Amino acid sequence: MTGFNVNKVAFDSEVTAGWQGRGACRQHDPDMWFAPALAPDAKRICQGCPVWRLCGAEADDADERIGIRAGFDMSRRAERTRLRIALGRVSPKAEYLEFTCGDCGGVFITRRGYRICPTCRGLVDAGPVRDHILALNAADIPRTQIAAQVGMSKHSMWHLFTGKKGELPLHVSKEIADRICAIPVPARVAS
Ligand code: SF4
Ligand SMILES: [Zn+2]
Structure with missing residues (x-):
């Protein structure tokens, strides 16, 4: 202010x-x-x-x-x-609102309903995770294989890229995100 x-x-x-x-x-x-x-x-x-x-x-x-x-x-x-x-x-569609986290007191933007911030719920931003998956896909590692490797359901993997009503999920579990981002992207072999 x-x-x-x-x-x-x-x-x-x-x-x-x-x-x-x-x-x-x-x-x-x-x-x-x-x-x-x-x-x-x-x-x-x-x-x-x-x-x-x-x-x-x-x-x-x-x-x-x-x-x-x-x-x-x-x-x-x-x-x-x-x-x-x-x-x-x-986005007006998602009805985002500002809330003060009931746990840590931090202000966060969320869809209606959440009272605890993403960090306190063990979540992290989904964007970088999606980017990493796309990089793996570009190196010929399919999403089904990534999901199986990190213990994520096929549905959760599908949801990460399709979302609901045109809105992609904002967050993913930190545990899953850490596992996905730990998968190294193979270096491209020059052809
Ligand atoms: S939007 Fe309102 S407050 Fe801002 S400059 Fe215009 S008249 Fe003034
Ligand atoms: Zn919090």
Whole structure:
């Protein structure tokens, strides 16, 4: 959280260059973006703002937690998530939400339902694991063989690459991931 105030910046006559100088809030009382009673009016003005995307992206990058940015109330977790969806940073299909882990207290993004973060559930990112499997496949090691070698079911291996409703799984068990990534990719023999 930075406490950076785009509206006050936009109001500052010194700031005319850059997107801040083109913000629709520039024409209005900056306090509107911080007074809860006036939030609906501020949001309406943001909705017609030509630089909402830049403003929203900056607020999200800075994990801003106060005021209205890009039409979203940054003090509310659900609205921060909706901003991230509007920016295309998380999938609306998967209904991603921010949660605080009940175990370690860390904040994580998840699909509805999980209360414990992936790390505390013994999970790791699936992306690098998929990449390693693809590298093994490219070296003529089939997925069925990899699955058998690491004690993973064929279904789990299939799910890792097809997912559900167009969404690939975000995580895999650390134990399985470690075993898969320990399989060396054979060096290509020059032909
Ligand atoms: S999106 Fe809203 S807060 Fe951001 S610059 Fe535009 S009007 Fe101002
Ligand atoms: Zn945790």
